[in-house]
Amino acid sequence: MPLLEVKDLTVRFDTGGGTVHAVSGVTYALEPGETLGVVGESGSGKSVHVLSMLGLIPKPPGRIAGGQVIFEGRDLLTMPEGELRDIRGKKIGVIFQDPMTSLNPVLTVETQIAEAITSHGLMSRKAAKARAVELLDLVGIPEPQKRVTQYPHQFSGGMRQRAMIAIGVACEPKLLIADEATTALDVTVQAQILDLMKDLKKKLGMAMIWITHDMGVVAGLADNVQVMYGGRIMERGPSRAVFNDTRSAYTWGLLRSLPDHSEGRVYETHTPGQAKKRPRLQQIAGAPPDMTNPPPGDPFAPRNPFATERCHREVPPLVQARDAAPGHLVAAWYDLPQALLTNPTGAVPAAAGEAA
Template identity: 50%
Template sequence: MKTLLDVKDLSVSFGVYGGEVQAVRGISFAVTEGEAVAIVGESGSGKSVTAQAIMRLLAVPPGKIRGGSITFAGQDLLALPEKEMQKVRGRQIGMIFQDPMTSLNPTMTVGAQIMEGLVRHRRMSRAAAKKRAIELLATVGIPHAESRISQYPHHFSGGMRQRAMIAIALACSPALLIADEPTTALDVTIQAQILRLMKELQRQTRSSIILITHDLGIVADLCDRVIVMYAGQIVETGTKREIFRNPQHPYTKGLLRSLPRLNQAKDEPLVPIYGTPPDLIMPPPGCPFCSRCEEAMQICETDVPAFTRLSETQSVRCWLQHPQARPEECGGKGASA
């Protein structure tokens, strides 16, 4: 498969009163054509900042890309002038934003917001753009699209607004679709419908998808590969099967343990990940998960682990995978690698 998006050593920070928040710290990953990749992790792990950096939508200041490169279809996005980047947004890379309640323009009809990209990027006439907008609304499952196209966002329910957001993102048939927590604040029935819709649209358009979420449970049916982020770093990556069946990083294991299971007893409690993420104004010198890890060793406090390749598709950033690690000594902060 041909690589569509290649992110290398990306670092993003935000200037605040108390210093500089290192929100994304040297992450690298790639997305191939037609692939669906999930980026998962707790709130504050750097998922949405990564998406905004790819789209060049960071507020500057306080945001700043400190280093790295983002290559899309052979173009270095970080080197493009803003005018050229505007041609990429919407036309080549579409984005479904996190909150449909605030992402749609309340002063414009839903139809006008879909037509805007078609007129700008596809050079369609307004009549042709309106016809296409009606088709898109019908495609995403909004009934009576001919009349709905003239309505404003406040006439739509939360689930319908999210569908309208998907229609806007797909209007120009982008090669890459970034979905930033597209099911946030929706009930479970609507969540299932939205995810099923995205899966069907990907099958039809053959586009690549980056799904950003904090919930591993919703990626099982949609994504091919999973990237796990913690404290601005990638800590594990692998295929969906590898992450769900054979997780290796303690953080990934903790995420999976915290999910409810169908066979779970009524009186069986969920197992949380105790503790809090580190302060990214002053990140710890070693593994960022060390203070919350039950298997931490002495070296975890002082040295950042390198990636260990476990298979052709799975890698993990953990000292437990080091050849000199002694499993019988793990579980105490005084142990050594």
């Protein structure tokens, strides 16, 4: 039984400038203990897809236009707000980069962690305060007894992020959702936090949805990767399969680069040694679609040098890729050229912290 089943999730924003097609027909299942990495350019619907399942998009202008999100057998999208609020933070922990939902500057770290626990009626105030110290210790904050009585401004950026993680896992959730949780941190601190996450995942046995722009983070952390574009899933599968046997031109573009092919080149090639010196996420030629007026077919078709006539016309379904690992799915009417599939430079990107 999957822990979470997202079925045909569709989210719209009705704005003065038109209806934004933020998320369209997103469908996937997450197993207990699984770590899913969600990647894609800005505006691809990564945040809205998780915010909407948690009841956190502003309505209006937002609206759930269709779908179901089954968590432990119940649909989160039709659940009364009170019950959803109880699941949020208790069974589904969240860590956002958004300062709105970050730490409160006028409350001690102890108060904030204890509040996260007592608001779900899990423990007495006194027991929750003792638990706050344990949690700071668990997330690797030194001298937790002393630190717990401090305010967020007395913490470094990395320590604040650890404190946010402590709050996110305070109730030992079945699922932890992190949206750009390490993006603001420097590379060394980020690597420490990712190690911590791997460790916590083992200790607590929770599943994770990890949203990031950084392919290196995903390579180091995720069992499965889901690549989003124009509010849709373009490719999904075991991380190794998606990185080494890429089937979507969009994923390929994220991993390599799609330089100007008017010069006769389609994709830049480079050796793995050179690849490490390059930024991990390359710019893809062309601009993301205007989501108030999305293309009728494959949203990536206008930027895809391999697009066929059908790509411009019809949305491709997300299906098992041909001769690929089981569970490796792709939404594409076209085939990437064999030369790209078997490209010997198609290595897994260096996991964050491992890069030279």
